[in-house]
Amino acid sequence: MEQQNDKRMLTVGEFCESFPPLMDGVGNVIKNYTEQLRERGHAAYAVTAGTKEGLAYDIEHGIKYTLRCNMYPLPGIKPYGLVVKNPRFKHELSHIPFDLAHAHSPFFHGKMATNIAKKRNIPLVSTFHTQFKADILGVVKSERIASAITSLILKHYEAADQVWTPSEWSKKRLYEYGFRKEVIVVENGCDMELPSPSTLASYHESGRHLAGVPKNTPILIYVGQHKDEKNLQLTLDSLRMLAARKVDYKMIFVGTGADKDRYEAYVKQHNLQKSIVFLGRITDREQIKALYSVSSLFLFPSKYDTSALVMREAAAFNLPLLYVQGSCTSESISHGVNGFIAEDNPQAYSGMIEWVLTHKEAQQAAGNGCRTSLYRHWRDAVDEVEQRYRELVDRHSR
Numbered sequence: 418m419e420q421q422n423d424k425r426m427l428t429v430g431e432f433c434e435s436f437p438p439l440m441d442g443v444g445n446v447i448k449n450y451t452e453q454l455r456e457r458g459h460a461a462y463a464v465t466a467g468t469k470e471g472l473a474y475d476i477e478h479g480i481k482y483t484l485r486c487n488m489y490p491l492p493g494i495k496p497y498g499l500v501v502k503n504p505r506f507k508h509e510l511s512h513i514p515f516d517l518a519h520a521h522s523p524f525f526h527g528k529m530a531t532n533i534a535k536k537r538n539i540p541l542v543s544t545f546h547t548q549f550k551a552d553i554l555g556v557v558k559s560e561r562i563a564s565a566i567t568s569l570i571l572k573h574y575e576a577a578d579q580v581w582t583p584s585e586w587s588k589k590r591l592y593e594y595g596f597r598k599e600v601i602v603v604e605n606g607c608d609m610e611l612p613s614p615s616t617l618a619s620y621h622e623s624g625r626h627l628a629g630v631p632k633n634t635p636i637l638i639y640v641g642q643h644k645d646e647k648n649l650q651l652t653l654d655s656l657r658m659l660a661a662r663k664v665d666y667k668m669i670f671v672g673t674g675a676d677k678d679r680y681e682a683y684v685k686q687h688n689l690q691k692s693i694v695f696l697g698r699i700t701d702r703e704q705i706k707a708l709y710s711v712s713s714l715f716l717f718p719s720k721y722d723t724s725a726l727v728m729r730e731a732a733a734f735n736l737p738l739l740y741v742q743g744s745c746t747s748e749s750i751s752h753g754v755n756g757f758i759a760e761d762n763p764q765a766y767s768g769m770i771e772w773v774l775t776h777k778e779a780q781q782a783a784g785n786g787c788r789t790s791l792y793r794h795w796r797d798a799v800d801e802v803e804q805r806y807r808e809l810v811d812r813h814s815r
Contacts, residue, residue, distance in 0.1 A: 427806055428460040428514055432530035433521035436465035436483065438474040438700050439496055440641060440672040442605075442726045443521050443546045449608055450519075451482055453799035462513060464526065466500050474700065484509050496673065500525040515539055516810050523549060523573040531576050540813040542806075543577035545591045545600070548721055551646060571596055579809060586745035587723030603805070606798035607729035609706060611788075617710055617734075624711035627704055629694075630667045635774050637666055638712040638736075640705060640727050641719075643674030643695075648718040648741065648761070653680060655716075655767035657687050664771055668693040668716075669708060709734040713780060714757075714773050718766065720744045732792040735784030739769060753779060755786035 431451050435444035447463050454461035465471075466488035475483050486506040491498035510533075519542040520530035527543065534541035549570060554563040574580050574596055581603045582588045588600045612620065630636055637656075641647060656668055670680070670693070677695065684693045699705055709715075715731045715738040725746045728738055740747035741761040750756040759769035773780050 425807065425810075426458050426460065427454075427516045427810060428462075429454060429806060430462050430464050430513065430515050430518045430530065430533070431521060432464045432518060432526040434466045434488065434497060434500060434524065434526050435522075436463055436467065436471065436485075438470060438698060440698055442641070442722070442724070445608075445726055446544075446546070446605060447521050449606065449795040450799060450802060453795050454803065455482060457799075457803060459803075460513075464510065464529070466526070484513075496675075517542065517806055519544070519806075520573070520577070521546060523570045527573050531573060534578075535576075540578040540809045541576065542579045542581060542809065543574050544581040544583070544603070545574065545587060546583065546723060548587075548590060548723065550594060551721055555646065567594055574598075578813065579805070583724035584745060584748065586748045590723065590745070601805075603801060604793065604798060605724050605726055605729065606793045606795035607726055607733065608702070608795055609730050609733040610794070611733055611792070612706070612710070620707045620710035620734075623704075624707035624709075627696075627707055628667060628669055628711065630711075633665075635666050635713045636708075636711050637668045637714050637716055637770065638671070638708055639669070639716050640671040640708075640730075643670065643672050643677035643680060645676050646719070646721040647674075648720055649676070649680060650683075651718045651741070651761065651763060651766055652716050653683055653693075654763040655770060656693060657689060658763055658767040659771060660687075660689055660692055662767075662771070664774070666692060666770075666774065669712070670695045671697075671699050671705070671708065673698050705730070706734070709736050712736055714739055714770065716770070717746065718744075718761070719746065720761070722746055728787075729791055729793055732787040732790075735781070735788050737773075737780065737783035737787050739766070739773065741766070749791070751786075753783055755790045756783055 431447040433443055433447050435441040437444055437448055451461040451463045463483045465483055465485055467485040471485055487501045487503055489499045490496050517540050518530040518534045520527040521544050550563055550567045553566050557563055580600050582600055583605050585602055588602055591600055628636055681695055709731055715736055717738040718741045723745050737756045739757045740750055742758055747758050752758045757769055759766045
């Protein structure tokens with residue numbers, strides 16, 4: 418990257434429909450981009466959406482950098498939905514002198530960022546975070562229609578001055594969709610510090626209490642959206658097999674999503690309530706850290722995600738993930754070195770869970786490996802983001 422004047426402070430908008438309290442990786446990206454940039458003196462804003470719950474979250478956490486339009490959840494894509502710009506939102510947005518707009522979604526907020534960049538003649542960055550064609554296909558149920566809509570959405574990325582993506586695999590996927598311009602890989606980070614031994618001991622105590630689990634019972638965990646795109650039915654089927662084999666475990670699901678009720682019904686139907694619990698949405702990051710600290714394995718069978726923030730969060734606590742073969746997130750994993758990989762079927766996945774739980778040295782070795790190779794704090798990630806923003810603004814103003 419070019420060396421630029423590092424003294425100039427920028428006014429930046431991070432645009433996306435999702436933002437905490439939604440437990441969504443992309444929302445956490447823009448939250449941490451915005452907060453890290455503001456700590457460095459930049460005027461950064463998260464331009465997002467939300468319900469009354471979102472506004473309450475901002476007040477509770479002292480967040481004053483969000484601009485939220487209204488969002489009304491819709492069946493099938495809940496907690497996401499119809500986005501409506503209210504008068505206050507329009508007024509506030511029109512009075513911010515952005516130097517750069519960064520779209521983290523190709524949909525409503527992506528179009529908003531594109532229009533602002535064009536109208537104000539400022540640079541536009543767009544990040545390809547998720548496999549949006551899969552989202553579209555899940556709604557329209559037609560490959561032909563999904564492909565046609567994908568072609569239209571690609572115009573959003575073609576309009577950007579720079580296109581970013583968080584991994585090499587997702588870069589390849591965007592090219593498979595038909596994109597032809599340059600794509601820059603800018604990896605994500607996490608907001609969790611590496612804990613000291615004393616801090617870790619404190620987390621252990623609170624984590625066991627929060628999970629309600631005896632000391633000798635192994636804890637499995639999943640944190641994130643509860644929807645079929647995350648391949649969570651594989652997790653449930655695998656856990657059912659473990660229960661049938663009398664394997665001792667406690668599975669903790671953290672989060673919410675469109676299919677959560679159905680997953681809970683499955684657990685009840687198969688009498689798995691003693692082994693599997695759904696804690697719902699947890700916005701207290703200290704509680705998440707506590708649960709990570711006492712878990713033996715993070716079950717992550719998703720083939721949908723292009724990058725997983727939870728992978729880096731868990732790494733801070735020496736907690737390896739169990740992936741499935743062929744997933745984007747498994748591309749950076751060496752089996753047994755910094756994580757575990759199983760075939761995408763309940764027999765193989767449950768077998769690998771049981772193997773890890775009965776081979777503690779292997780679990781610890783993979784935990785150490787993921788901490789060494791996967792952990793990255795947002796400070797380091799935003800060092801790169803800040804420099805790229807400055808270069809783009811300087812180049813655009815020449």
